[in-house]
Amino acid sequence: DAGITQSPRYKITETGRQVTLMCHQTWSHSYMFWYRQDLGHGLRLIYYSAAADITDKGEVPDGYVVSRSKTENFPLTLESATRSQTSVYFCASSDPTLYEQYFGPGTRLTVT
Amino acid sequence: SQQGEEDPQALSIQEGENATMNCSYKTSINNLQWYRQNSGRGLVHLILIRSNEREKHSGRLRVTLDTSKKSSSLLITASRAADTASYFCATAFKAAGNKLTFGGGTRVLVKP
Numbered sequence: 238d239a240g241i242t243q244s245p246r247y248k249i250t251e252t253g254r255q256v257t258l259m260c261h262q263t264w265s266h267s268y269m270f271w272y273r274q275d276l277g278h279g280l281r282l283i284y285y286s287a288a289a290d291i292t293d294k295g296e297v298p299d300g301y302v303v304s305r306s307k308t309e310n311f312p313l314t315l316e317s318a319t320r321s322q323t324s325v326y327f328c329a330s331s332d333p334t335l336y337e338q339y340f341g342p343g344t345r346l347t348v349t
Numbered sequence: 350s351q352q353g354e355e356d357p358q359a360l361s362i363q364e365g366e367n368a369t370m371n372c373s374y375k376t377s378i379n380n381l382q383w384y385r386q387n388s389g390r391g392l393v394h395l396i397l398i399r400s401n402e403r404e405k406h407s408g409r410l411r412v413t414l415d416t417s418k419k420s421s422s423l424l425i426t427a428s429r430a431a432d433t434a435s436y437f438c439a440t441a442f443k444a445a446g447n448k449l450t451f452g453g454g455t456r457v458l459v460k461p
Binding site: 268270272277278279280281282285287295327329331333336337338339340341342343 | 384393439446447448450453454
Protein backbone atom coordinates (compact mmCIF):
# COMPACT_ATOMS: atom_id res chain seq x y z
CA ASP A 238 0.00 0.00 0.00
CA ALA A 239 1.24 3.45 -0.85
CA GLY A 240 1.77 5.91 1.96
CA ILE A 241 3.42 6.08 5.32
CA THR A 242 2.90 3.44 7.96
CA GLN A 243 3.94 3.09 11.57
CA SER A 244 4.21 0.04 13.75
CA PRO A 245 3.19 -0.87 16.30
CA ARG A 246 0.14 1.36 16.68
CA TYR A 247 0.00 0.78 20.42
CA LYS A 248 2.78 -0.28 22.77
CA ILE A 249 3.01 -0.69 26.50
CA THR A 250 6.46 -1.21 27.94
CA GLU A 251 8.22 -1.03 31.28
CA THR A 252 10.70 1.53 32.47
CA GLY A 253 14.24 0.67 31.40
CA ARG A 254 13.32 -1.47 28.41
CA GLN A 255 14.45 -0.76 24.88
CA VAL A 256 11.68 -0.02 22.42
CA THR A 257 11.84 0.50 18.66
CA LEU A 258 9.12 2.26 16.72
CA MET A 259 9.05 1.62 13.01
CA CYS A 260 8.23 3.97 10.17
CA HIS A 261 7.99 3.06 6.50
CA GLN A 262 7.13 5.24 3.51
CA THR A 263 6.59 4.27 -0.11
CA TRP A 264 7.04 7.66 -1.80
CA SER A 265 10.85 7.67 -1.77
CA HIS A 266 10.76 11.01 0.02
CA SER A 267 14.25 12.01 1.05
CA TYR A 268 13.17 13.74 4.27
CA MET A 269 11.76 11.85 7.23
CA PHE A 270 10.87 13.10 10.70
CA TRP A 271 9.93 11.85 14.14
CA TYR A 272 7.70 13.92 16.41
CA ARG A 273 6.16 13.38 19.79
CA GLN A 274 2.82 14.86 20.72
CA ASP A 275 1.95 15.60 24.32
CA LEU A 276 -0.90 17.58 25.82
CA GLY A 277 0.22 21.14 26.31
CA HIS A 278 3.25 20.85 24.03
CA GLY A 279 1.86 20.33 20.55
CA LEU A 280 4.23 18.44 18.24
CA ARG A 281 7.91 18.49 19.01
CA LEU A 282 10.59 17.30 16.64
CA ILE A 283 12.77 14.50 18.00
CA TYR A 284 15.01 13.65 15.03
CA TYR A 285 14.95 14.10 11.32
CA SER A 286 16.77 12.76 8.31
CA ALA A 287 17.51 14.49 5.03
CA ALA A 288 18.53 11.28 3.24
CA ALA A 289 19.73 7.77 3.91
CA ASP A 290 22.61 7.79 6.39
CA ILE A 291 22.04 11.47 7.23
CA THR A 292 20.29 12.22 10.51
CA ASP A 293 20.16 15.19 12.81
CA LYS A 294 18.73 16.15 16.17
CA GLY A 295 15.52 18.04 16.62
CA GLU A 296 14.16 19.87 19.63
CA VAL A 297 13.92 16.92 22.06
CA PRO A 298 16.44 14.19 21.07
CA ASP A 299 17.61 13.03 24.51
CA GLY A 300 16.88 9.38 25.19
CA TYR A 301 16.23 8.54 21.53
CA VAL A 302 18.32 7.03 18.75
CA VAL A 303 17.55 6.89 15.03
CA SER A 304 19.07 5.27 12.00
CA ARG A 305 18.33 5.39 8.32
CA SER A 306 20.06 2.75 6.26
CA LYS A 307 17.33 2.76 3.60
CA THR A 308 15.41 5.71 2.21
CA GLU A 309 12.03 4.16 3.02
CA ASN A 310 12.63 3.26 6.68
CA PHE A 311 13.31 5.47 9.68
CA PRO A 312 13.16 3.55 12.98
CA LEU A 313 13.15 5.37 16.32
CA THR A 314 14.64 3.60 19.33
CA LEU A 315 14.15 4.44 22.97
CA GLU A 316 17.29 2.97 24.49
CA SER A 317 16.00 2.83 28.06
CA ALA A 318 12.38 3.91 28.26
CA THR A 319 11.28 6.35 30.94
CA ARG A 320 7.79 7.37 32.03
CA SER A 321 8.36 10.83 30.58
CA GLN A 322 8.55 9.19 27.15
CA THR A 323 4.91 8.15 27.36
CA SER A 324 3.48 9.96 24.37
CA VAL A 325 2.05 9.65 20.90
CA TYR A 326 4.79 9.39 18.29
CA PHE A 327 4.31 10.50 14.71
CA CYS A 328 6.52 9.83 11.75
CA ALA A 329 6.36 12.07 8.69
CA SER A 330 8.04 12.37 5.33
CA SER A 331 8.43 15.09 2.75
CA ASP A 332 9.84 15.81 -0.66
CA PRO A 333 12.63 18.41 -0.38
CA THR A 334 11.09 20.62 -3.06
CA LEU A 335 7.52 20.60 -1.78
CA TYR A 336 7.90 21.19 1.97
CA GLU A 337 4.55 19.73 2.98
CA GLN A 338 4.83 16.76 5.28
CA TYR A 339 2.85 13.53 5.17
CA PHE A 340 2.15 11.95 8.51
CA GLY A 341 1.74 8.39 9.61
CA PRO A 342 -1.13 7.32 11.89
CA GLY A 343 0.96 7.48 15.04
CA THR A 344 2.12 5.09 17.74
CA ARG A 345 0.70 5.47 21.22
CA LEU A 346 3.45 4.47 23.65
CA THR A 347 2.87 3.97 27.35
CA VAL A 348 5.82 3.44 29.67
CA THR A 349 4.84 1.96 33.04
CA SER B 350 11.60 28.73 21.27
CA GLN B 351 10.62 29.45 17.71
CA GLN B 352 7.31 27.70 18.17
CA GLY B 353 4.29 29.44 16.71
CA GLU B 354 1.55 30.53 19.01
CA GLU B 355 -2.04 29.82 18.08
CA ASP B 356 -5.10 31.69 19.14
CA PRO B 357 -7.64 30.75 20.31
CA GLN B 358 -6.75 27.44 21.92
CA ALA B 359 -10.32 26.26 21.48
CA LEU B 360 -13.28 27.37 19.41
CA SER B 361 -16.90 26.24 19.42
CA ILE B 362 -19.26 27.25 16.62
CA GLN B 363 -22.51 26.20 15.00
CA GLU B 364 -22.60 24.44 11.67
CA GLY B 365 -22.69 26.98 8.86
CA GLU B 366 -20.72 29.61 10.76
CA ASN B 367 -17.18 30.65 9.89
CA ALA B 368 -14.21 29.69 12.04
CA THR B 369 -11.11 31.84 12.26
CA MET B 370 -7.88 30.96 13.99
CA ASN B 371 -4.60 32.81 14.17
CA CYS B 372 -0.95 31.90 14.32
CA SER B 373 1.99 34.10 15.27
CA TYR B 374 5.67 33.31 14.92
CA LYS B 375 8.96 34.91 15.84
CA THR B 376 11.52 34.76 13.04
CA SER B 377 11.64 35.01 9.26
CA ILE B 378 9.97 32.14 7.46
CA ASN B 379 10.23 30.41 4.13
CA ASN B 380 6.62 29.27 4.25
CA LEU B 381 3.79 28.63 6.67
CA GLN B 382 1.52 25.62 6.56
CA TRP B 383 -1.74 24.59 8.17
CA TYR B 384 -2.56 21.03 9.18
CA ARG B 385 -5.68 19.33 10.50
CA GLN B 386 -5.74 16.51 13.02
CA ASN B 387 -8.84 14.50 13.68
CA SER B 388 -9.00 12.85 17.08
CA GLY B 389 -6.58 9.95 17.32
CA ARG B 390 -5.25 10.40 13.80
CA GLY B 391 -2.15 11.73 12.11
CA LEU B 392 -1.94 15.27 10.78
CA VAL B 393 -3.17 16.08 7.31
CA HIS B 394 -1.72 18.93 5.28
CA LEU B 395 -4.29 21.57 4.32
CA ILE B 396 -2.53 24.49 2.70
CA LEU B 397 0.89 26.10 2.30
CA ILE B 398 1.51 29.81 1.89
CA ARG B 399 4.92 31.12 0.91
CA SER B 400 6.56 34.15 2.48
CA ASN B 401 5.97 36.23 -0.67
CA GLU B 402 2.25 35.45 -0.76
CA ARG B 403 -0.41 37.32 1.17
CA GLU B 404 -3.50 35.21 0.68
CA LYS B 405 -4.35 31.76 -0.55
CA HIS B 406 -7.59 29.83 -1.02
CA SER B 407 -8.39 26.15 -1.15
CA GLY B 408 -12.05 25.22 -1.25
CA ARG B 409 -13.62 26.58 1.94
CA LEU B 410 -10.23 27.50 3.39
CA ARG B 411 -8.70 30.94 3.22
CA VAL B 412 -5.24 31.63 4.60
CA THR B 413 -3.63 35.02 5.00
CA LEU B 414 -0.05 35.85 5.84
CA ASP B 415 1.27 39.13 7.18
CA THR B 416 5.05 38.89 7.36
CA SER B 417 5.37 42.38 8.86
CA LYS B 418 3.30 41.24 11.85
CA LYS B 419 4.65 37.70 11.71
CA SER B 420 1.17 36.28 11.76
CA SER B 421 -1.21 34.14 9.74
CA SER B 422 -4.88 33.34 9.92
CA LEU B 423 -6.93 30.38 8.75
CA LEU B 424 -10.58 30.92 7.92
CA ILE B 425 -12.93 28.01 7.40
CA THR B 426 -16.15 29.20 5.79
CA ALA B 427 -19.56 27.56 6.12
CA SER B 428 -18.27 25.05 8.66
CA ARG B 429 -19.55 21.50 8.83
CA ALA B 430 -19.60 18.98 11.66
CA ALA B 431 -16.84 17.12 9.80
CA ASP B 432 -14.57 20.15 10.30
CA THR B 433 -14.39 19.30 14.00
CA ALA B 434 -10.68 18.73 14.58
CA SER B 435 -7.52 20.37 15.86
CA TYR B 436 -5.79 22.76 13.50
CA PHE B 437 -2.07 23.44 13.65
CA CYS B 438 0.08 26.03 11.99
CA ALA B 439 3.62 25.03 11.13
CA THR B 440 6.42 27.31 10.09
CA ALA B 441 9.37 26.50 7.87
CA PHE B 442 12.13 28.85 8.90
CA LYS B 443 14.73 30.05 6.48
CA ALA B 444 17.94 28.01 6.66
CA ALA B 445 16.05 25.22 8.41
CA GLY B 446 15.52 23.12 5.32
CA ASN B 447 12.34 21.09 5.41
CA LYS B 448 12.02 21.19 9.20
CA LEU B 449 8.75 22.52 10.55
CA THR B 450 7.97 24.06 13.92
CA PHE B 451 4.40 23.47 15.02
CA GLY B 452 2.15 25.64 17.10
CA GLY B 453 0.10 24.29 19.97
CA GLY B 454 -3.04 24.01 17.86
CA THR B 455 -6.62 25.25 17.96
CA ARG B 456 -9.34 22.74 18.85
CA VAL B 457 -12.42 23.44 16.78
CA LEU B 458 -15.82 22.01 17.65
CA VAL B 459 -18.56 22.43 15.07
CA LYS B 460 -21.96 21.73 16.57
CA PRO B 461 -24.68 20.42 14.25
